[in-house]
Amino acid sequence: MRHVYGWLLLTPAAILLVAFTHYPAVATLAESFFSTGTAVRPSRFVGLGNYAALLGDPIFTQVLLNNFWFALGTIPTSIALAMLMAAWVNGALPGRALVRLAYFTPTVLPMIAVANLWLYFYTPQIGLLDKVTALFGAGSHNWLGNPDTVMGCLVAMTIWKEAGFFMIFYLAALQALPPELGEAARIEGASRWYFFRRVTFPLLMPTTLFVLVNATINSFKLVDHLFILTKGGPDNASNLLLYYIYQTAFSFFDTSYAATLTVVLLALLGAFALVQFQLIERRVHYR
């Protein structure tokens, strides 16, 4: 009887999870083994055909590589920046609430709004960036129209957007640190850097793990800005995996191939999460 009661309590959450997370994931996997059907040509079983097509698709290789650089560009910098900002606004300084608010503002804005703002930062000649560099005598740059600079531009914008959000977690963690540690360190004559390296940083590791997982997921999940800024161009130089999935599903209407790409994305993220939890958790210091 108590079992039934327990299961009943679980049911609402379980239904939502199954309906919106697990069933779609399984259905996606199933669809990746079929060809895309239309009214004229019904769908049929193709086995691993879609996966074979994946290997021969140069755009897929490129978006994967792009995503790797995007992740590498955004994750470490935004985490470091978040830690730095948190440490700063955790101390006593005038107008602390305002500074915290200022750091947090980018997080509050929707990504689409952010992208529209930054579009006018990056626009050649009339954009903010070009106007500022012009003051120092530099010429105009086609920031988003050049395959060499476009990814850097997206990375910079994403860091600006993300760092404030991660800062909040670090701030909460810093405020939970017992003040005695700092006092003890001061009595022992430890330098601030030494204290940070040996005490604060290790104690922040649980937060860092959490933020790292989130940042990794975000680097695959955030593509809203591509709709506004580049549409993946020029020539796929800024195309990311999820945006390519969107193009495949809704611009090419090739739902099966999109399902195949989605399976790859799910597998990748699952693998990352496993590695992060398994390996790094051992080194994380929980109190």
Place this chain on the structure above:
Amino acid sequence: MKRLIGIALAALVVAATPALALTELTFYYPIAVGGPLTKVVDNLVAGFEKEHPDVRVHAIYAGNYDDARIKALAALRAGQPAQMSVLFSIDLYELLEQDAIVAFDDIGADKTWLQSFYPALMANGTYKGKVYGIPFQRSTIVMYWNKDAFKEAGLDPEKAPATWDEMAKMAAKLVKKDAGGNLARWGVMVPSTGYAYWMFQAFARENGQDLMNRDGNQTNFANPEVISALQYWRDLGAKYKVMPEGTVEWGTLRQNFTEGKTAIMWHTTGNLTAVKESAKFPFGVAMLPASKQRGSPTGGGNWYIFKKSTPAERKAALAFIQWITSPERTAEWSIATGYVATRADAYETPKLKEYVTGFPQAAVARDQLKFATPELSTFQTGRVRKALDDAIQAALTGGKAPAEALKAAQQEAERLLKPYR
């Protein structure tokens, strides 16, 4: 007379529906140009409802052309379809393959009405002799030029370049550098992010080539004339140095022009009213320059009626579309946006006649229609278009030579289209 037709149409709808029954229509529509157009559409709808009290019309703004197609098709699959929609004129093959639309010939539209539109605008909506799309927000690419900049460069401000050579030469004079040697104004800009394939169709057409056949199952990307068209586009940036190298953003180009940062731009005529309202200098509008001939693709959105609809709904939808594409409404819409009025008799209405007299730039897109070619549209159109877009951007950014890029795109298109022959 116009009113009489309206009343007659209303009577037709009333006669077809049971007394007091309210027919509800929903449609999605996209906006791809500047200006407060949702308001214009709402006003049009309100005007229709006033004349047709037994029809309720819900107009839903759905973002850009891609978004609108996705939303309309998603609603269709979810069993809550719209009865009609304004969608990209080139979505035709996709919609046919999804078996989503009906031909206007099959639901009682009469031939004289279907023939009242410009033939150039009907090409993208016709398949195997039947009309599936009625032109609505239609455009061609036109050339905007800044007359003050022309004067400053010692050029005749009333004369736009008429050939490719002239454009390159005039643009070279129009490039301006500031005291520090930095670039203050470009000669010409052609956008290459959002609709690169569309702009490229203009170059190809001017060089005497169309990019696809009328059955939508063959492309012509690797033709030598097509390759030399892309070479010219690339040369504007790389050789003549009159355009920024790399890609030029579609969305911000209008501001670049109205801020005086480029003397010439190629853009859709759908932006005409927005440019008119924000440019602080006199500007001209001309047909695109010729290489072997003039040329521009048509573009924009058509009205479609979906298959999943009752006879009463189809009738009401047809009445609505006939109403909103009537000469009077077409004239209003053209003035509010800059889109081409889709039929010759709209230019005979007093309103548009007066407008064109005071603002002759508004007639350029119409005059260019005789050189127009249908917009790139094939089976598998999304993929084919992306292959071409990628090739163009690769060439413009210097990643690949034009010939190499276009040959690869042609190969990809061949692979995609073979099953449709």
